[in-house]
Amino acid sequence: MAVNVPGLVTVVVFYIVILAIGIWASRKSKKVEKTCAGTKSEVAMVGGRNINVLVGVFTMTATWVGGGYIMGTAEAVYSPSQGLIWAMGPPAYVINFLLGGLFFAKPMRSKRYVTMLDPFQHRYGNMFTATLLLPALVSDILWVACILAALGGTMSIILGLSSAISIVISAAVSIIYTFLGGLYSVAYTDIIQLSFIFISLWLCVPFLLLSPAVTDISHTVHFNQTIGKSWMGELKLEDAGKWADEMLLLALGGLAYQALYQRILSAASSAQAQVTCFAAAGTVLVMGLPSIIIGAVAASADWNQTAYGLPPPFERGEAGKILPLALHYLTPTWLSVLGIGSVAAAVMSSMDSVLLSSASMFTQNIYKATLRKQASERELQLVIRVSVVLVGLAGSGLAFAEDSVFGLWLVSGDLLYCVILPQLVCVLHLGCANSYGAISGYLVGLLLRGLSGEPLLGIPPLILYPGWREVDGVIVQYFPFRTLAMLSSLTCVITVSWLVELGFCRQLIPQSWDLLGVFEEKKEAEREQVPPVPGEEKNCILNTKL
Known part of the structure; x- marks a missing residue:
């Protein structure tokens, strides 16, 4: 496949803008360090507890609206074996934020913790806290792999660019600005990234719905001849256990993510932290609707009328790439480029948060509390940065080996749901x-x-x-x-x-x-x-x- 030069130039410009904003935010972070009552390392990890509600809602939503959320939701709706009823991301994340605001935001923020592991350290000490870091770290690395795999597949389809090159470049940009500015760089780039995701995906929706190759999705909601069933999907009794398990995993497992508490703990007060969670519950649902529509459109399309031809994507084992395929073959070229930009934005908005969350837990709860209790602030900042790079490299390496974005998305939360969530409920309540x-x-x-x-x-x-x-x-x-x-x-x-x-x-x-x-x-x-x-x-x- 030939490289789409105009599209590549557009994506490069977008990356440069994001990197510039991240560098600008890192300078703002340094100014805050001079005026903030907290330590420099706390400014990097929780923004000096001075992130306002609007920025908090943007960065909270952007963290959850990643490549796994966008592409995984479209994949679930499109897949003949699943359908809309199996697209659990949007409703599950709404539940996640509501529960977070009701039961977890206040006890965490009121005690001025720095990371999710702090309450464990205060009650159980350093040894047990260190064991909790392992599943959290594995989950973060899998999450990085998930979202980078989503981006690699998208760029290879729309831009004709090697998946490996896409993964390396995107990871490098996220690592650089997270390395430089900590939470401030993450939060302010999230604003631009989430805005871009919202505008570009919703702009693609009418073109997809009006494509001559697409049957009206209202006519295929009950039965679609192409996939042999409705894109709405069905839930059989024998599948109910698996459905409930995956729904609870996404809805409750997110309560054990450090990325969630990084935003809660960066709020100026407990009340502000709760408001941030409740507002994010609404925005994350809105951000999931375009992916649902894209999945339904792809299931209702006659792929033989497109340059893609037959057999359809699910018969070629490409259901995991259905979002970029739909954008590439069912919309004008300039729109498909915007679509790749939205996936790139989603990837970086989640990846930077994951990098910082792992780095924060290791620095605060392992290095500072156990390995080097007398470490200087400069040393702690260096440890945060090195940790960001190492987690980014580990996740990037794993991203090359996986095709199922939805599956990797689920696995990334497994250990947190099964191991850390029950511990967190007990230690807080x-x-x-x-x-x-x-x-x-x-x-x-x-x-x-x-x-x-x-x-x-x-x-x-x-x-x-x-x-x-x-x-x-x-x-x-x-x-x-x-x-x-x-x-x-x-x-x-x-x-x-x-x-x-x-x-x-x-x-x-x-x-x-x-x-x-x-x-x-x-x-x-x-x-x-x-x-x-x-x-x-x-x-x-x-x-x-x-």
């Missing part, structure tokens, strides 16, 4: 949780999820749940195994914490068995200088630090 319960829940969630297998990563299942099927030689679980792992982990944290506390406080378990040093008896009269009440049991102090 259950005062009874202790280190013994947290470690037990962590192991149970990780073990159940690992033993369930993952076809996308080539991991065979060792546990076969009811309803499993073999599809193209690969075992697929239709039981809600992720949700089972999450609930089992949550139950384990609560149960073990309660039993252990009960055992030590009532002296059912010898104090010498407290290997983690979580519990210690309270000295009565000597420490409190208060005479003990006759018949009163000895009190038990919960010393949660490891």
Whole structure:
């Protein structure tokens, strides 16, 4: 395929503009460092807690409206085996933001945490917090791979540019401005990127709907002869478990993303953080509608009337690239170039957030808290920047190997949903949780999820749940195994914490068995200088630090 030179020039100009804005924002960040009461590293991680509501809503929405969201939603609607009912991104993310605003924004922001892992560090100490970083880091790397794979596929179709070159250039631009300006560069570039996504995708919609190769989507909502079913899709009873599992994964798994709390913690107050979440719930839904329409249009198109020809994309195994294919073959050339720009913008708006979130957690909760407690601010800023580069390189490398954007999008949240979400709920809302319960829940969630297998990563299942099927030689679980792992982990944290506390406080378990040093008896009269009440049991102090 020949390179689309005008389109390539347009995309390069767009990248230069984004990079320029990122550099400008990095200078603004340096000015804030001089006037902000917080440390320089906190300015990089949470913007000095001075991000206003409008900018907060833009950057919150842009983080979730990434390449996986845009292309994954279109892929789900178009795919003959799925349909609109399986396009879970828009409704799931609305639920995610509403729950975040209602139950997580206030307890996180009111205590002035810097990262999502801070509450764990304060209650459980450094050792357990370090173990939580691993699934969070793996999830972020998979997310980077997901959104870069989406961009690589889009550019190869519309611009005729090598997928590898597209991935490398896009990753480099995101890494550079995130490296330079931290959250300020991320937030201000997000404004431009989200605006561009909104305008370009909605501009493509009428041209797609009016294309001569497309049947009116209102006529194919019930049955489409091309794909042999409705683009609305259907939910069979035997598929209900898988559908519920994936919906809950997207709706609740997002509550365990550091990228969410980076925006919550950058707000000036708890109330402002909640408003940001609620407003983002509306904007993220609006941003998903064009992808739904594009998927429906692609399912209703007669591809034989286009230069693409037959067989249709899903028969060629290109359902994951349906959005760029629709833009390229069903709209004018200049519009398809805008479309590639929108995907590029979506990729960078998510990638920069993921890079910064991983770098923030490692710097704040591992390097500063454990490895180098006396590290200077200059050293911490350097660690943030190096971490940004390393996570970006890891995600970019993985992006070359994956074609299914929707599948990688789901897997990126698996570990967070099964392992970190139950821990976060307990540490924020259950005062009874202790280190013994947290470690037990962590192991149970990780073990159940690992033993369930993952076809996308080539991991065979060792546990076969009811309803499993073999599809193209690969075992697929239709039981809600992720949700089972999450609930089992949550139950384990609560149960073990309660039993252990009960055992030590009532002296059912010898104090010498407290290997983690979580519990210690309270000295009565000597420490409190208060005479003990006759018949009163000895009190038990919960010393949660490891």
